[in-house]
Amino acid sequence: MTLKAVLIFVAPLVIGVAALFVGAYGLAPSDVIAALPGGRSAAAASVVRDVRLPRGILAGLGGASLAGSGATLQAVFRNPLVDPFLLGISSGAALGCAIGVGFLPFLPVPLLAFLFGLGAVALTWGLGRGVGGDDRLSMVLAGVVVSALFTALVSLVKVMVDPLRLQSIVFWLMGSFSLANWRHVAIAGTGAAIGLVPMILFRWRLNMLSLGDEEAAGLGIDVRRMRFLFVAATTLAAATAVSVSGVVGWIGLMVPHLVRMATGPDHCRSLPLSIAGGAAFMIAADTLARSLVSWEVPVGIVTALAGAPFFAMIMRRGRSRWAP
Amino acid sequence: MIAVETLTFGHRGAPAPVLRDIGFTLAPGQVTTLLGPNGSGKTSLLRCVAGHWRPQAGRVLLGGDDVAALSARDRAKRLALVPQDQGVAFSYSVRDMVLMGRGPHVGPFGMPGGADRDMARQALEAVGIAALADRDIRRISGGERQLALVARALAQATPALLLDEPTSHLDLRNQLAVRARIRDIGRDRGLTVLMTLHDPNLALMFADRVLLLKDGRVVADDRPDRAITESTVHAVYGVAADVRENGGRRWIVPRDME
Numbered sequence: 001m002t003l004k005a006v007l008i009f010v011a012p013l014v015i016g017v018a019a020l021f022v023g024a025y026g027l028a029p030s031d032v033i034a035a036l037p038g039g040r041s042a043a044a045a046s047v048v049r050d051v052r053l054p055r056g057i058l059a060g061l062g063g064a065s066l067a068g069s070g071a072t073l074q075a076v077f078r079n080p081l082v083d084p085f086l087l088g089i090s091s092g093a094a095l096g097c098a099i100g101v102g103f104l105p106f107l108p109v110p111l112l113a114f115l116f117g118l119g120a121v122a123l124t125w126g127l128g129r130g131v132g133g134d135d136r137l138s139m140v141l142a143g144v145v146v147s148a149l150f151t152a153l154v155s156l157v158k159v160m161v162d163p164l165r166l167q168s169i170v171f172w173l174m175g176s177f178s179l180a181n182w183r184h185v186a187i188a189g190t191g192a193a194i195g196l197v198p199m200i201l202f203r204w205r206l207n208m209l210s211l212g213d214e215e216a217a218g219l220g221i222d223v224r225r226m227r228f229l230f231v232a233a234t235t236l237a238a239a240t241a242v243s244v245s246g247v248v249g250w251i252g253l254m255v256p257h258l259v260r261m262a263t264g265p266d267h268c269r270s271l272p273l274s275i276a277g278g279a280a281f282m283i284a285a286d287t288l289a290r291s292l293v294s295w296e297v298p299v300g301i302v303t304a305l306a307g308a309p310f311f312a313m314i315m316r317r318g319r320s321r322w323a324p
Numbered sequence: 325m326i327a328v329e330t331l332t333f334g335h336r337g338a339p340a341p342v343l344r345d346i347g348f349t350l351a352p353g354q355v356t357t358l359l360g361p362n363g364s365g366k367t368s369l370l371r372c373v374a375g376h377w378r379p380q381a382g383r384v385l386l387g388g389d390d391v392a393a394l395s396a397r398d399r400a401k402r403l404a405l406v407p408q409d410q411g412v413a414f415s416y417s418v419r420d421m422v423l424m425g426r427g428p429h430v431g432p433f434g435m436p437g438g439a440d441r442d443m444a445r446q447a448l449e450a451v452g453i454a455a456l457a458d459r460d461i462r463r464i465s466g467g468e469r470q471l472a473l474v475a476r477a478l479a480q481a482t483p484a485l486l487l488d489e490p491t492s493h494l495d496l497r498n499q500l501a502v503r504a505r506i507r508d509i510g511r512d513r514g515l516t517v518l519m520t521l522h523d524p525n526l527a528l529m530f531a532d533r534v535l536l537l538k539d540g541r542v543v544a545d546d547r548p549d550r551a552i553t554e555s556t557v558h559a560v561y562g563v564a565a566d567v568r569e570n571g572g573r574r575w576i577v578p579r580d581m582e
Contacts, residue, residue, distance in 0.1 A: 075414070078413040079413060080413065080414070201433050202433070204430070204434075204435050204436065205427075207416065207420065207424055208424050208427055210412075210413055210414055211412065211413075211424070212410070214371075214376050214407065215405075215407055217375075217376065217396045217399075217400075218374065218376075218400060218404070218405040218407070219400055219424055219425065219427035219428065219476075219480070220396055220397040220399070220400030220401070220427040220428030220429075221396060221427060222395065222396050222397070223396070260414070260415075264415070264416075264417065264420075265414035265415055265416055265420075266416060266417070266420045268435060
């Protein structure tokens with residue numbers, strides 16, 4: 001393993017631990033250490049154990065799920081510009097949130113966001129299959145159609161609800177880990193495990209799938225089954241991540257790119273590294289989001305604000321050996 | 325061994341079939357060429373043999389089993405297809421690309437191991453591009469990329485090798501080099517080699533046997549010098565041509581078109 005790879009794998013842990021020392025509630029480093037399991041300080045303990053620690057872990061799980069899903073879908077759809085929301089997860093989850101906040105306040109928003117995210121992908125899948133022809137292209141088109149439909153419905157809900165609810169919807173859509181708790185960590189952890197484990201197990205097949213259906217079949221891959229497995233896994237992982245943190249963009253597109261530029265496109269390496277890199281990037285972005293100014297910046301804004309220039313810089317620097 | 329029995333294939337909704345009543349048997353150690361003009365059905369036939377397309381009638385047997393009944397994995401253990409160079413979305417190294425040929429031999433949950441890497445390396449050596457192993461597959465020449473795809477097919481370690489216009493984008497020197505290498509490897513290893521071609525002169529140089537296709541039918545099936553004559557070239561390509569001999573080699577030289 002190269003030094004770069006080791007650094008990427010270690011990054012989430014280092015950044016995650018560092019993030020524990022940062023926050024709105026002023027704590028001396030010694031207090032934070034005392035609050036870690038085994039320590040005794042009560043006030044610090046509740047801040048560190050019940051706020052910062054679950055929040056860091058949740059951000060890490062979310063980043064891992066989104067970046068892993070992004071890397072996988074980029075290979076499945078043979079397009080390095082694909083993100084985990086290609087098949088409609090984000091617009092579906094957004095509609096779930098909007099309906100929950102607007103009309104069904106007795107139902108938990110994460111549940112509705114998750115179900116609508118799954119529903120949107122199922123609709124895309126059914127529509128794409130129905131159109132037939134080149135499975136991959138019709139699937140992408142179906143994703144565009146479903147996203148447009150759900151986004152229009154979200155807008156419809158937005159104009160119908162009162163300003164207070166509108167504000168909640170808008171904030172949720174920008175993505176945030178501010179409501180993190182251990183229950184959310186358990187949910188996100190389950191989704192990440194169910195989604196990421198099959199991706200990791202079958203990751204070498206992503207190389208073959210990325211060559212196209214006929215070539216992959218010629219190399220012994222059961223293309224339809226594999227594509228279904230990967231789409232199902234990414235949908236579970238990404239929909240779970242979105243359900244507890246809202247729609248955080250950029251990570252799923254950008255991190256796999258950065259990883260490929262650092263260590264090459266072979267998915268045996270690039271998928272696990274994307275997962276680790278996504279976790280590291282999201283924890284860092286969330287730590288910035290909650291510490292830059294006195295109020296909480298939605299983390300989706302931070303990932304875009306920090307990510308876009310960073311990405312542009314790397315792209316310019318690496319243009320000579322640009323490896324999408 | 326590959327056997328094609330009374331195969332008929334047409335696209336769904338198309339008025340006429342692309343391939344009609346085709347039958348032949350291919351023996352190991354021979355290079356057979358599917359020769360014919362554009363649209364004669366060469367590539368369709370290759371796809372049917374590879375199992376990508378299902379014929380409406382007839383069947384393709386690989387070592388006695390119907391190709392349609394085999395799983396993708398079993399098919400890929402019996403024949404390897406070298407596709408036309410069509411671009412890759414990601415910058416895999418040549419080594420990674422060739423290693424993918426081990427796909428059908430690695431268990432469903434598995435990853436390629438040391439033995440697979442050895443076979444990939446040997447395949448690279450066999451086609452003579454071991455020095456390119458770490459290069460980006462998208463940044464080598466067309467001829468080198470074609471050789472990498474041949475190496476991937478060799479790493480697949482199948483008894484049969486199918487090639488779709490393996491040198492159509494290559495310059496003269498690379499055409500000759502790639503073709504000679506494919507022929508030599510095929511003979512050395514006793515592979516059943518089937519390739520599509522549209523240039524009769526290349527078939528005269530490198531094939532042991534020619535299947536001449538016109539409008540989806542086999543109109544000649546013979547040694548190259550017998551299959552490719554003035555009359556068959558005229559019938560199939562619609563071109564008046566002379567067959568010349570030079571140094572024991574035969575050449576098709578088109579006359580001026582009127």
